[in-house]
Amino acid sequence: MAFTRATGKHRAPGRLSRRSAQAVGIAALATAGVVGATASPALAAGTQDSPALTAGTQASSVLAADTQASSVLAADSGAPVAEATGLSQVTAIGSSLAVQIDAQARAQRHQADLAAKAKAAAAVKAKAKAEAKARAEEARQAEARAARAAERARLNAFRLPVAGSYVTTGYKSGGSLWSSGSHSGVDFRAASGSTVVAVGAGTVVEAGWGGAYGNNIVIRMTDGTYTQYGHLSSIDVQVGQGVTPGERIGLSGSTGNSTGPHLHFEARTSPRYGSDMDPVAYLRSHGVRL
Secondary structure (H helix, E strand, O other): OOOOOOOHHHOOOOHHHHHHHHHHHHHHHHHHHHHHHOOOHHHHHHOOOOHHHHHHHHHHHOOOHHHHHHHHHHHHHOOOOOOOOHHHHHHHHHHHHHHHHHHHHHHHHHHHHHHHHHHHHHHHHHHHHHHHHHHHHHHHHHHHHHHHHHHHHHHHOOOOOOOOOOEEEOOOOEOOOOOOOEOOOEEEOOOOOOEEEOOOOEEEEEEEEOHHHOEEEEEEEOOOOEEEEEEEEEEOOOOOOEEOOOOEEEEEEOOOOOOOOEEEEEEEOOOOOOOEEOHHHHHHHOOOOO
């Protein structure tokens, strides 16, 4: 008589299922054995003859079969054998975390290096900008000093009262033409209407008719001396006006006690007549080539 294999829910478990169940049972026994083995000595002595203790001891004896059962189960199911224990898994996780931490630390160091380089570059740029600004300010101040020096030199410079002229009648020349018997200044050759300029910087203290001098101008110079310009045909300045070297003050002529167009020029220690000094020596002492 032939026997048929049961089907459905009454079908006998297959080899893989039986081995899986066996492995689960072994694992349970191993767990019980571990618990029993770690119990206190007093508890172990009190329960030495108990069936539960016997079962724990038996389970401990089969703990070694756990790995073999796992291997058999893996072989039956076609899965790879798990060789790592819980400790090895924790070690693997720890190693992976260490790698991540190291990578993060390297990234942070890299960012810190970049920030340090950027800060150093900014400092160098700021220093260069400050130095350039300082150089520009120094150059500006030097230019201002040079301009002031040039202005002082210009204001302190002296020149001829009539450009390109020369002396025709010298200082202290004698004759009946002068009431004092001698010439109190010098005469510069100048055609009528020639431009007459201030020989240096100063302030006009007299501008108008001066008797024998005709139309005349007296200027108090910045060094405290005085200069006079006589026989002018016209006057272009007024009392109290400041003048600079070479500034036009009038036009030459032949007004007053004059024998013809020319410029009478005097240098004085005061604005009054009789305080005259040698005008040629005066001009030369101020750098005028004459």
